[in-house]
Amino acid sequence: MLCSSAVLLTATACGGGGSSASGGDDNTITWWHNSNNEPGKGYYEQVAADFEAANPGVTVEVVAMAHEDMVDKLEAAFQSGDVPDVYMERGGGELADHVEAGLVRDLSEDASEEIDKIGGSVAGWQVEDQTYALPFSVGVVGFWYNTELFQQAGITAPPATMEELTAAIETLKGAGITPISLGAGDKWPAAHYWYYAAVRACSEDVLTDAVTSLDFTDPCFVQAGEEVQTVIDTEPFNPGFLTTPAQEGATSASGLLATGQVAMELTGHWEPGVMQGLTEDGQGLGAKTGWFPFPAVEGGEGDPQAQLGGGDAWAVAQEAPDAAVDLVKYLLSDEVQTGFAENDMGLPTNPAAAGAVSDPALAQLLEVRDAAPYVQLYFDTAFGASVGGAMNDAIALQFAGEATPQDIVDQTQQAADQEQ
Amino acid sequence: MTSQGAVTAADPGAAVTRRADARRVTGRSARGTGRPGRDRTRQRLEILFFVAPALTLMALFVVYPVFSAARMSFYRWKGFGPMVDFVGLQNYVRVLADDVFTDAVVHNFVIVFASILVQLPLGLALALLLNRRIRGRGLLRTIIFVPYVLAEVIAGVVWFQLLQPRSGLLETMLTSVGFPVPEQGFLGTPDLALATVFVVLTWKYLGLAVLLFLAGLQGVPDELHEAAQLDGASWWQVQRRIAVPLLAPTIRTWCFLSMIGSLQLFDMVWILTGGGPANATTTMATYLVSQGTQRSNFGIAGAASVVLFLIGFAMAVAYQFLVLRRDTKADA
Incomplete structure (x- = not known):
């Protein structure tokens, strides 16, 4: 489940037909992706056809499937070792495990040009300084809010500090509006609060070190929990938030925001697409959609401009033919990334495509992302499922009032020590 | 099966x-x-x-x-690559030392005993009533049996919506008659969540108990009823002295099925609460799924599933030996 929803369109559709993984011969490339709705599906078919035309003799077998189906099938593919030639990686600890098992091809040499062009965003897909996947869409987490409800409560500017956030919460409650929806049933939405507080409380060095050393002794991690506690203490969440799902159905956290029942929600760049899928008119919040970054934390070592985020990258299976690397390079080319941006399929990583994003909300996020000194990969992805899962569990317990900021650090450290 | x-x-x-x-x-x-x-x-x-x-x-x-x-269960394994990291009994130590797992075992046993203590008398009473010639008997039997026929996932989703805090039908009805509802809803309050899940399970599985008991009651010979009536026994006496004792083998079989089902409980919990809030409704099965497929700790999940298997096996054998033996003996 870990932040697996880095997709813009989660509306259900049938999974792809063929289940064949890497085809035997060198001229057939299997490519799995999760853009199974238009315009993404058609666009990628076109991309594959263009690639085939430019590389005579090469056949690209495109398999488009719903995101959850793809994740399940990929897991089975990793278990059997029969991995599709080109597939999606979320980076972090998960990728490191795949690298360790010898399933992913090192792209550092073959795609050095593309890696340079993408710049800092590739960091989440590097293991020991080698790059194993090329991120094609990287988004950031922040508060999506209902501008109309903020106005109704008399809040003129989105909160920029923690005090302003708690003040806004009180104002909204005073106006009879539930301030925040939270899908703590899925745990990661609750964990995002803690992650972001840690990004604000800890310096970049501390966080970078923690990802590799799995050492959480720096006091800023406890401070992060304390900041989250001040938010929890204002009781801002929708009733029953402990079992509320993140984004499935109208009663999910996203659904509550989309239907105007709460004022805001902390979640990823995919939110507008999710909300569109959850409203009858397909508009989501429409023109009432607003976004503001996670507020600054007083006395925090972190840069208030730094963001928490994550994304998807194209990876090549270890056994794949060389043509698969060419396909991935083509997918990151100015041409394909621009088309990707024009179709509002995500937040492109190739700077050449930045101007092509038409959706205003996505364009704003892109600006925020590119202005950020660094984008911290979601901790659960960065630390891998085992440590990240233990961390999310402990954070969810804090939201239920059954864990202290120190407990979160202790339990994460314990899970990390068991990994060593 | x-x-x-x-x-x-x-x-x-x-x-x-x-x-x-x-x-x-x-x-x-x-x-x-x-x-x-x-x-x-x-x-x-x-x-x-x-x-x-x-x-x-x-x-x-x-x-x-x-x-x-x-x-x-003897390896540390993430779900892919060769299984080489042998850790002996370490996974078992971790599982048994994990509060979440031991709580899950307790939750399973709460459901095992609550099912027998609540569903048995309730199912028996309904079966005895529905065995009488009353108006609309067929309809009543259908109403009680329909939840059992419904797929567990569908029943779970329906109840999840009914139990929504504030907007759900159940809370709307309760508040309209002035009945106090919990602040975080029935499923969102850790102290109430397991009981709520149990109520839904009872709604779902009562039909099976009633069906089995009704079938068992068909096997009670009419002559016994007639003889008892000739002797002037009241309806109540007939049930207590004739029907229920003759139903005992069916009841023992039902208890066995209910026990095994409760130990393996997964679907309903997964849909209603996912094991939450604050691990208040975890079961052994939800624990091993969240450790295995969600966290890639396949060794831990393996150890948990072996523990679940052993508990289920031990209880099945013990029940067979202590309770069901007289039924099989009577057959032979």
């Missing part, structure tokens, strides 16, 4: 063997063609032929997974 299939498939074969033995003793061939020795080989092959499909399926889908889970 698979084991039952295997037994039924094997039964005709067993009968054939016995007949062959009888022939050997009398020294006569039934058909007078072929020698007895060749006949026996052929019959053994026949047995093998008919039993093989069932045995293959059982080996593939029951025996192999059980052994592979047991093997997994």
Whole structure:
């Protein structure tokens, strides 16, 4: 489940037909992706056809499937070792495990040009300084809010500090509006609060070190929990938030925001697409959609401009033919990334495509992302499922009032020590 | 289920063997063609032929997974790559030392005993009532049995929506008559969540109990009822002295099914709460799914599944030995 929803369109559709993984011969490339709705599906078919035309003799077998189906099938593919030639990686600890098992091809040499062009965003897909996947869409987490409800409560500017956030919460409650929806049933939405507080409380060095050393002794991690506690203490969440799902159905956290029942929600760049899928008119919040970054934390070592985020990258299976690397390079080319941006399929990583994003909300996020000194990969992805899962569990317990900021650090450290 | 299939498939074969033995003793061939020795080989092959499909399926889908889970439980393994990191009993130590798992075991046993204490009397009472000739009996039986026929996932989603805090039908109804509802909803309050799940499970599975008991009551001979009535026994006395005692084997079987079902409880919990809030409704099955498929701790999940298997096996054997034995004895 870990932040697996880095997709813009989660509306259900049938999974792809063929289940064949890497085809035997060198001229057939299997490519799995999760853009199974238009315009993404058609666009990628076109991309594959263009690639085939430019590389005579090469056949690209495109398999488009719903995101959850793809994740399940990929897991089975990793278990059997029969991995599709080109597939999606979320980076972090998960990728490191795949690298360790010898399933992913090192792209550092073959795609050095593309890696340079993408710049800092590739960091989440590097293991020991080698790059194993090329991120094609990287988004950031922040508060999506209902501008109309903020106005109704008399809040003129989105909160920029923690005090302003708690003040806004009180104002909204005073106006009879539930301030925040939270899908703590899925745990990661609750964990995002803690992650972001840690990004604000800890310096970049501390966080970078923690990802590799799995050492959480720096006091800023406890401070992060304390900041989250001040938010929890204002009781801002929708009733029953402990079992509320993140984004499935109208009663999910996203659904509550989309239907105007709460004022805001902390979640990823995919939110507008999710909300569109959850409203009858397909508009989501429409023109009432607003976004503001996670507020600054007083006395925090972190840069208030730094963001928490994550994304998807194209990876090549270890056994794949060389043509698969060419396909991935083509997918990151100015041409394909621009088309990707024009179709509002995500937040492109190739700077050449930045101007092509038409959706205003996505364009704003892109600006925020590119202005950020660094984008911290979601901790659960960065630390891998085992440590990240233990961390999310402990954070969810804090939201239920059954864990202290120190407990979160202790339990994460314990899970990390068991990994060593 | 698979084991039952295997037994039924094997039964005709067993009968054939016995007949062959009888022939050997009398020294006569039934058909007078072929020698007895060749006949026996052929019959053994026949047995093998008919039993093989069932045995293959059982080996593939029951025996192999059980052994592979047991093997997994001794390794640290993330779900791909070779299984090489042997850790001995460490996974078992972690599972048994994990509060979330021990709480999950407690939750399973709460459901086991609550099911028997609540659903048994309730199901029995309904079965006795529905066994009388009352108006609309067919309709009432259907109403009680429908939840059981409904797929568990669908029932779970329906109840999840009914139980929504504030907007859900149940809370709307309760508040409209002035009944206090919990601030975080029934499923969102840690102290109430397990009880709420149990109520939904009772709604779902009462139908099975009633159905089984009604079927059992059909087996109570009418003559006994008539004789008792002639002797001037009241309806209540007839039920207490005749119907319920004669229903005892059915009740014991139901208890067994209910116990095993409660130990394996997964679907309803997964849909209603996912094990939350604050791990208040975890079961052994939700624990092993969240450790295995969600966190890629397949060794831990393997160890948890072995513990679940052993608990289930021990309880099944104990129940068979202590309670069900008299039923099987009576048959023999």
